[in-house]
Amino acid sequence: MSRRTPLLLLALAACSLRPHEFTASDATASGTTEPASTSDAAITAAPATGEPTGTSATTTTGEPAPATTTTGVGTSDSTTSNFITPLDGGPPGSECDSYAQDCPEGQKCVPYSGDGDLSWETLGCFDVVPRPDGEGEPCEVFESAVSGKDSCAEGLMCWDVDLDTGTGTCLALCGGSIEEPTCPDPGTFCAIGRVLSLCFPYCDPLAQDCEGGDLCVPNASGWQCILDASGEEGQVFDTCGYLNDCDAGLYCTPPEYGAECDQAGTGCCLPYCDTSLPNTCPGQGQVCIPWYEDGQALPGYENVGLCGVPQA
Template sequence: MSVLLSACGDDGGKATGATNPSTNNTTDETSATSEADSETGPSQQTTSGPTGPEPTTTAPASTSDGTTTEASFITPPDGGGGAKECDQWTQDCPEGQKCMPYSGDGDNAWESLKCTPVMENAGSVGDPCTVEGSGVSGIDNCGKGLMCWDVTEGVGVCVSLCIGSPDAPDCAEPMASCLISNDGVLTLCLPFCDPLLQDCPGDDLCIPNPQSPDAFLCVLDASGEEGQEFDACEYINACDKGFTCANPQVALECDAMAIGCCVAFCDITEADVCNGQNSECIAWYEMGQAPPGLENVGYCGIPQ
């Protein structure tokens, strides 16, 4: 499935991204396909490795300053393609410049790549940052190989772009996972998190990485007014904190005709934690397959 991110609004806005749920395997709560290419950046295919519900990957758009508002964060590719003047994987721009995603068609989604100046005293990973013009301008004061992300009121944080290649993406930081979206234009190294603790900063959500079933990462909240338990969803990040966009077949309360449905994460060691009829806390991973620290992660659903 694919992922796509977008920014919308003005400098005071907050960019959001969403990934839409999709149903692949029986363990596909991390997979989804997005369809809001005009709303967010690049898209990427998600896979489901765990036994969790099958999610989708579409998203709303983010604000013009790179923050999230009513737009999507993870959305499907539009099948088109913006201008790609450089390669963000190899950073092949001239000295003093960096290859950056930007919006070249006037909307709030990253669909193109271009070389932009590396500012003096450029920021490192985790440093506060600012953007020039808007969050999709491609111009910021982060260092080479970095991007100003999650901008609110004109200020964001520098995050790394992925390293490696589209076929073998990686992150230089040990506690981050590569998320590829917007037809491969947006490649972000986002921090790991715990879906049971929902320990991401601010309003960010902790959800499965559509491209890596062994990783949960922090993404922008694209739920808006919806996103409560059993609400319909089209994106992985279109549910409130503590929920994930899954295959609607996992709960009787879900709309069976919807693309996805918000269901709760749960701790498999705790009893009677699920609200749905006939629902139980089902282990996200097959026995013995959970990464360290995620052994107790589950989701509320009807055992199949």
């Protein structure tokens, strides 16, 4: 199996879930396949209309955080905010602003690691290669996955890098500002972090249409593909602690939503469902609970639901 650069490991939110309102925890870029410290590689999602409520940020230090973690990303304070307090011009030591792309002509402003670990902790200006790769195209990194040096065009960075081949895919860095982020492709949404602010493609949780066996899971502003970390486990009613602990088509939710779940467990893998179809949920007393409240669904996601026992 190929090794990939830190992806989005999503910790199960600690707060309880109310009927018709399932929690999508914020994402953090953490070492899911490499034992590395991520001092500040966190990503949280920018607010958007139809955002699932009750989101909480998580932190990590290279190892998966406990499922009950609610500490604010990049800080030691507890928080439920989707935003990290912005720093003028980026984190300490940053040479540029990734939103403004204010580097000299022929260079681009991208996150990189300046201390030798496998994390991004600052922003710098790096040369744009001749005939650079465009958004969504394959790319390669030079020196390391966190060097800031890659084959992508200005405003893009090489993401989801295979550490064995040094190849990944060009994703757009968020434009606009941290207060009002933008993405050039309407099929993507902006996920904001202290260093990394990237435009991720939407995916379909009902179709599970991610490439390479990745999972389509919720982010506070949309649905995105992440690495499947379930291994041999992650089947219906299995105990889980992270959103990517479950197989494709399943979500790690509190165990009270399934009578067959281990009620002493951290979480339980339950299936997504289509609210427009007859109930096919596998558990006793389960119904297809709408993911979004009425009128709050993202366009195209109106029928997304999750199998669960309704909670009073």
